Amino acid sequence: MKSFIIPFACLFLTVCVYIQAAESELNDKTSFPMAAEGVRLIPLDSKPTLEQIHRSIGHATRYLIEKQNPKGTWGSARNTKNLNIYAPESSHDGFLAGTTALGLAALLETEALLKNKSASVKAEDCGIDPGVLAKTINKGEEWVLGNFPKLRRSSSDAIYNIWGHAYGLQALVRMLDRFPDDETRCEKIRAAIREQIGYIERFECLDGGWCYYDFNHKMQKIAGSPCSFVSATVLLALWEAKQRGVDVPQRIIDRALASNLRQRYPDFSYAYGEYLRMSPMRGINRPPGSLARSHSCNLAARHWGDKDVTDEVLQNWLNRMFSRNGWLDIGRKRPIPHESYAQVAGYFYYYGVFYAAFCIEELPQEERGPYQDHLASLLIERQGTDGSWFDYPLYDYGHAYATGYGLMALLRALP
Numbered sequence: 383m384k385s386f387i388i389p390f391a392c393l394f395l396t397v398c399v400y401i402q403a404a405e406s407e408l409n410d411k412t413s414f415p416m417a418a419e420g421v422r423l424i425p426l427d428s429k430p431t432l433e434q435i436h437r438s439i440g441h442a443t444r445y446l447i448e449k450q451n452p453k454g455t456w457g458s459a460r461n462t463k464n465l466n467i468y469a470p471e472s473s474h475d476g477f478l479a480g481t482t483a484l485g486l487a488a489l490l491e492t493e494a495l496l497k498n499k500s501a502s503v504k505a506e507d508c509g510i511d512p513g514v515l516a517k518t519i520n521k522g523e524e525w526v527l528g529n530f531p532k533l534r535r536s537s538s539d540a541i542y543n544i545w546g547h548a549y550g551l552q553a554l555v556r557m558l559d560r561f562p563d564d565e566t567r568c569e570k571i572r573a574a575i576r577e578q579i580g581y582i583e584r585f586e587c588l589d590g591g592w593c594y595y596d597f598n599h600k601m602q603k604i605a606g607s608p609c610s611f612v613s614a615t616v617l618l619a620l621w622e623a624k625q626r627g628v629d630v631p632q633r634i635i636d637r638a639l640a641s642n643l644r645q646r647y648p649d650f651s652y653a654y655g656e657y658l659r660m661s662p663m664r665g666i667n668r669p670p671g672s673l674a675r676s677h678s679c680n681l682a683a684r685h686w687g688d689k690d691v692t693d694e695v696l697q698n699w700l701n702r703m704f705s706r707n708g709w710l711d712i713g714r715k716r717p718i719p720h721e722s723y724a725q726v727a728g729y730f731y732y733y734g735v736f737y738a739a740f741c742i743e744e745l746p747q748e749e750r751g752p753y754q755d756h757l758a759s760l761l762i763e764r765q766g767t768d769g770s771w772f773d774y775p776l777y778d779y780g781h782a783y784a785t786g787y788g789l790m791a792l793l794r795a796l797p
Contacts, residue, residue: 479546484786590637674734
């Protein structure tokens with residue numbers, strides 16, 4: 383008996399010393415960013431160089447230029463599989479509009495950066511031809527202005543068009559910034575922005591906020607359950623429009639914020655949708671399942687005046703994003719929605735990375751560096767040899783929308 387007790391006591395003491403050392407390390411806030419919840423941002427073995435970031439930006443930009451369709455769009459209904467996303471009637475109009483808007487917005491941001499004389503990045507650093515880039519953007523802008531007014535509800539039960547309206551709004555805002563002194567052009571774009579806001583108001587859910595399915599009553603007024611991340615996406619697009627002086631109906635803002643607040647848990651995880659908010663322990667509602675949603679939901683709440691979303695809240699979720707990224711990464715490229723751990727779907731991935739990048743911009747300048755390093759490292763490591771990013775086989779839209787997300791995120795990794 384004694385021979386058993388002595389080794390056990392030694393093992394117990396060893397474990398206690400290890401735990402004490404680990405707690406001491408976690409409490410040492412000077413070593414690396416750590417939020418109040420104790421989630422530490424793990425240091426990188428090596429930081430990406432500025433040259434690597436420039437090369438990655440150029441590679442992604444050239445991919446979007448080369449893959450633009452003749453009419454100015456990105457993606458298509460081709461490249462189907464036996465596990466296709468439900469897409470009745472005119473669903474592909476919504477997919478095409480959302481994908482095209484993301485690709486165009488990414489190129490507009492890239493062009494704006496290259497034109498900024500105070501920026502550290504130059505066209506030659508990235509291997510980008512500014513003339514070719516401008517022509518690609520012109521074609522995309524022409525399609526957006528000509529076709530977004532035609533975008534409608536996909537069917538009685540599928541509201542995929544909401545992605546087109548939200549990201550179309552963000553593309554239009556960036557178009558407005560392109561030639562701000564051309565008043566005729568700007569007024570045309572403002573009219574298009576107001577029109578998209580009108581559609582967003584029309585497709586609001588009965589309970590406030592927005593969703594992309596209505597399997598309940600299929601009425602003219604959408605009775606589907608609002609989804610936290612869809613509402614956040616729309617709220618952020620509306621906030622950008624308001625920053626450019628366009629009026630936004632406060633009523634739809636207040637109702638969407640109330641919906642998302644009902645879906646928020648004390649740790650700032652968010653339920654996938656209101657229909658799941660009473661199941662807080664369900665995998666998709668817990669922190670790993672909310673890892674791609676919390677950034678957009680927190681940022682939307684903060685932009686529209688929620689004082690509870692502090693820098694510390696943003697940092698905690700950024701720490702989770704980069705230190706516990708495996709929860710999302712293991713679902714990346716899987717063909718079946720929600721098949722991975724915590725019911726993560728492949729298309730969560732670059733959506734989450736995209737809004738995490740915007741959260742980094744919210745932090746004080748002196749606190750952004752470690753997060754920008756992680757963001758750049760993550761994106762460069764996962765970029766394909768053709769310059770694209772990819773997380774889910776959504777017909778032939780997957781590479782284009784993910785590259786739009788990825789490129790805009792990477793631009794926010796520049797020091």
